[in-house]
Amino acid sequence: MVTKEEISSYIESIPPPPLIVQRTLEFVRNGDLIRAAKCAEEEPALKLYLKILVNRPIYGFRNEVQDVSQIFGILGLSTAQQILYNYLLTLLAPKKWKLFTLNNPKFYDLQASLSRKWEKILRHLNLLTHDHESAISLLPASIIVCDALFGDHKQEVEQLRSVKALDYNTILFRLSKQTLFDICGLIAQKWEMSPTISRIVHAASGQDQAITPEEELLAKWMHLLLFYELSQSIYVEAGLNEFIEFQIEFVQDIYESFMQVVGAE
Amino acid sequence: MRATVKGRVAVFHPQGFLDGNNAPSFLTLEDIKATEALNIDMLLVSLKKVIFFNRNGLDVFIRLLLSIRNQKHIAVGLCDYDSTKYKAINTFYGENLNFSLFRSEKIAELFTPTNKSDSKTVLLYNEDPSQRSAMAIELFDYGHNPIIAQSRKEFDEKKQNPDLYYAIIEETYLGLFGQKIATRVTGNAIIYTISNFLDNEIGSTFNISYHNNSLNVGFRLFIFDAYKVVSMNVHALNFFTKLASSAAEYNATICFVGLTFEKTPESFKNDLEDAGMLFYDNMDDILKNKELLHELGGSAAAASKHTRTLNKALVNELPHFIDATVSTIAMMTNAQATKESMNVQTLEIKNSENQFASSIGFYGDIDGMIILIFPKDIAKKACELLIGETTEDEEAILDSLAEFVNIIGGRAKALLAEKKHRVDITLPRTYANVDALMEMAQNKKGVQVNLSFEGSRFVFFLTR
Numbered sequence: 001m002v003t004k005e006e007i008s009s010y011i012e013s014i015p016p017p018p019l020i021v022q023r024t025l026e027f028v029r030n031g032d033l034i035r036a037a038k039c040a041e042e043e044p045a046l047k048l049y050l051k052i053l054v055n056r057p058i059y060g061f062r063n064e065v066q067d068v069s070q071i072f073g074i075l076g077l078s079t080a081q082q083i084l085y086n087y088l089l090t091l092l093a094p095k096k097w098k099l100f101t102l103n104n105p106k107f108y109d110l111q112a113s114l115s116r117k118w119e120k121i122l123r124h125l126n127l128l129t130h131d132h133e134s135a136i137s138l139l140p141a142s143i144i145v146c147d148a149l150f151g152d153h154k155q156e157v158e159q160l161r162s163v164k165a166l167d168y169n170t171i172l173f174r175l176s177k178q179t180l181f182d183i184c185g186l187i188a189q190k191w192e193m194s195p196t197i198s199r200i201v202h203a204a205s206g207q208d209q210a211i212t213p214e215e216e217l218l219a220k221w222m223h224l225l226l227f228y229e230l231s232q233s234i235y236v237e238a239g240l241n242e243f244i245e246f247q248i249e250f251v252q253d254i255y256e257s258f259m260q261v262v263g264a265e
Numbered sequence: 266m267r268a269t270v271k272g273r274v275a276v277f278h279p280q281g282f283l284d285g286n287n288a289p290s291f292l293t294l295e296d297i298k299a300t301e302a303l304n305i306d307m308l309l310v311s312l313k314k315v316i317f318f319n320r321n322g323l324d325v326f327i328r329l330l331l332s333i334r335n336q337k338h339i340a341v342g343l344c345d346y347d348s349t350k351y352k353a354i355n356t357f358y359g360e361n362l363n364f365s366l367f368r369s370e371k372i373a374e375l376f377t378p379t380n381k382s383d384s385k386t387v388l389l390y391n392e393d394p395s396q397r398s399a400m401a402i403e404l405f406d407y408g409h410n411p412i413i414a415q416s417r418k419e420f421d422e423k424k425q426n427p428d429l430y431y432a433i434i435e436e437t438y439l440g441l442f443g444q445k446i447a448t449r450v451t452g453n454a455i456i457y458t459i460s461n462f463l464d465n466e467i468g469s470t471f472n473i474s475y476h477n478n479s480l481n482v483g484f485r486l487f488i489f490d491a492y493k494v495v496s497m498n499v500h501a502l503n504f505f506t507k508l509a510s511s512a513a514e515y516n517a518t519i520c521f522v523g524l525t526f527e528k529t530p531e532s533f534k535n536d537l538e539d540a541g542m543l544f545y546d547n548m549d550d551i552l553k554n555k556e557l558l559h560e561l562g563g564s565a566a567a568a569s570k571h572t573r574t575l576n577k578a579l580v581n582e583l584p585h586f587i588d589a590t591v592s593t594i595a596m597m598t599n600a601q602a603t604k605e606s607m608n609v610q611t612l613e614i615k616n617s618e619n620q621f622a623s624s625i626g627f628y629g630d631i632d633g634m635i636i637l638i639f640p641k642d643i644a645k646k647a648c649e650l651l652i653g654e655t656t657e658d659e660e661a662i663l664d665s666l667a668e669f670v671n672i673i674g675g676r677a678k679a680l681l682a683e684k685k686h687r688v689d690i691t692l693p694r695t696y697a698n699v700d701a702l703m704e705m706a707q708n709k710k711g712v713q714v715n716l717s718f719e720g721s722r723f724v725f726f727l728t729r
Binding site: 003160241246 | 266267269270271276278279280281282283286287289290291293311313314315316317593595596597599649650651653668671672675676
């Protein structure tokens with residue numbers, strides 16, 4: 001089963017952000033969208049990703065958006081930062097998913113759907129900041145990490161789960177004293193993401209104690225949003241419904257508001 | 266999604282939202298086939314981690330449950346809900362509620378046979394008197410001690426002392442229950458409760474696989490509690506005669522208690538006696554008579570006079586069984602167990618104190634039993650992944666040890682299937698005291714493999 005050595009070697013294998021993405025992010029953080037767009041133009045893969053993402057139906061544009069500066073203009077500073085982080089995450093996504101029945105377009109759809117709904121939630125909560133908005137980008141890293149660590153142990157996990165309903169996060173913690181969310185934190189550190197992002201995503205596991213009331217509120221909404229998305233047929237079929245434990249008590253008090261904000265779509 | 270199996274109860278654990286759109290995605294064709302192949306007495310869907318569900322979503326699971334109930338005559342239903350969910354389920358299904366509802370998995374387990382002989386005291390209330398009685402009868406038949414509150418007021422008063430009860434049963438409903446003959450374990454005897462008129466239906470209501478399992482893991486005394494039997498016909502007679510013949514192969518004893526012959530032909534009694542069945546008027550005539558109990562094979566798990574010898578087919582598969590054990594330990598602990606020695610012998614344990622044991626039987630193309638004996642610390646270490654926390658709770662460790670042996674049994678079954686050997690595995694048995702195991706296994710010859718794990722020794726024993 002997964003060993004501490006496998007986890008260390010996985011963390012070591014995570015690449016640093018490509019230079020162009022680092023520079024683009026820096027321009028975005030400094031509020032210079034024009035130079036950010038120019039910089040992003042230099043990286044064809046990033047340019048293509050932005051075009052494909054923004055033209056997904058969930059963004060609702062009637063005409064195809066082609067130009068990177070136009071894309072950044074439409075997205076605004078906060079969303080541009082979030083989408084650059086989303087792009088970074090795609091670099092971590094496996095070419096072939098082993099544990100979950102996923103492919104990269106399905107994963108991008110999940111990223112896009114989470115991002116759009118998260119923005120709506122932050123507006124509702126009146127907590128829309130750059131870091132809060134970007135926090136949702138890191139959340140799917142837990143899925144990538146889970147697939148990477150457990151992909152070669154699928155059969156063993158199935159045998160274990162045939163006698164006890166254990167989620168991957170719990171299995172990992174019991175084996176290594178590290179959770180998928182701890183590893184997400186390490187990725188965030190490696191990519192120099194703000195510690196706020198890391199803390200919110202960690203708390204979204206629903207199991208953190210020492211967090212501020214604001215982080216707790218965001219974590220609850222993020223946890224419920226994750227399970228709302230993972231309950232969609234496409235992700236249930238992919239096996240994502242069982243990857244972490246749904247902390248129903250953690251989110252019970254925001255359920256009604258959540259359904260009004262997100263469920264009304 | 267696959268169901269998790271504990272003992273003879275299988276449970277699906279969906280999470281999040283459950284509606285008509287996504288519910289079919291939880292159950293692929295393979296999942297349905299795998300569920301149909303399970304050897305269980307109860308199939309449930311847990312709503313513990315479901316925050317939203319509607320009728321269409323539940324219906325997808327209910328259809329599967331009912332279809333499996335029709336095939337296998339097992340109990341099916343929903344479990345792990347709160348009062349709000351219970352009300353919602355009742356609103357959705359109302360008068361047409363034809364499956365069971367158990368407030369928790371722990372309550373559901375009380376309504377199924379186990380290998381354990383401890384009787385649980387439970388507090389029970391249901392507004393519907395017929396449900397109250399049905400539950401009380403079932404609980405009693407499964408060997409428990411139900412305290413029935415006759416009114417809400419009495420129930421609320423009694424509920425004030427929760428420590429007096431293993432479980433408090435409310436907001437629970439039995440739908441089309443009693444399709445299987447209730448089974449309980451008392452000491453080392455297995456008691457089946459039969460009632461009314463017995464005809465060829467007994468072939469489907471009697472849990473023959475549980476019975477075979479029990480024979481395989483060493484039970485030798487089987488008692489039919491027949492106080493409530495009115496009469497039986499020739500089909501039931503044939504069934505019992507065949508059962509007696511198969512029991513003879515294991516040197517097991519089958520008794521009837523409380524059976525009257527007012528409406529059953531007296532000649533049936535002679536036929537059953539000829540087949541080896543014994544008749545007693547009262548249960549206490551057996552259970553309270555230690556000498557008789559010993560003679561019938563119910564004093565310890567079968568110090569059988571008739572021992573079955575190791576055969577070539579079983580020894581040929583030994584590497585698979587060792588492989589299954591060693592790889593399961595590696596999976597659960599990320600540490601390697603190594604083989605120290607291997608001999609054909611009777612089971613020999615040095616220093617039987619501070620050891621836990623567990624066994625699991627298998628039957629089919631080949632049959633036999635795997636016995637594992639661990640020092641308590643090693644058992645705890647091996648089960649850490651299942652338990653999740655450091656515990657000194659012996660019952661929790663033994664329960665996890667049973668799950669652990671179940672994984673080994675499952676692995677062995679899969680490895681044998683690759684060689685086209687079809688086998689089924691029995692319920693695992695655990696022993697807090699190795700002496701009890703030794704009484705059952707002392708005369709059995711088998712292959713004893715001494716293994717070393719993190720500096721301690723543990724024993725693997727394969728026998729028939």
